[in-house]
Amino acid sequence: MKVELSRSKELDRWIAERHYLKSTPPGAQIRLWILDDTGNRIGAMMWGRPTARNLDQTALLELTRMYLIDGTEPNAESRALALSRKHIRKHLPSIKGLISYSSTGQGHKGTIYRADGWFPVGSTRRRKAGWSSRAERAERDLSPKTRWVRSP
Helix, strand or coil: CEEEEECCCHHHHHHHHHCCCCCCCCCEEEEEEEECCCCCEEEEEEEECCCCCCCCCCCEEEEEEEEECCCCCCCHHHHHHHHHHHHHHHHCCCCCEEEEEEECCCCCCCHHHHHCCCEEEEECCCCCCCHHHCHHHCCCCCCCEEEEEECC
């Protein structure tokens, strides 16, 4: 398995077609294809600035989307995280920390993060009615999320 940098929005479309949220957030700083040993695309991930405005926007990156196709080898997600961290360390040395969120509403327990050495540092609150809960934004996951952090 390896990761390959993408400078194309094709990756955004690929994820949006497959991810349960059916969308990708704007402002990706890094787009990475996840390739199997024969070079076939088996997944993709997007990294951007933290969505929480109170977090350091220059020293932190947030994993905003990750998707791997069904039937990938065991532990593929955790291996992809490790490979992306290696890429970030090499190409973005100013990044000092990584953040990601697992959705409790989707039953995500953070297993892939634990396997890659991330640790939980709390959770978000359930969102109330407002901008993000409008009917036209029905694909939004408003359930509480567990916040995971790790060094690159």
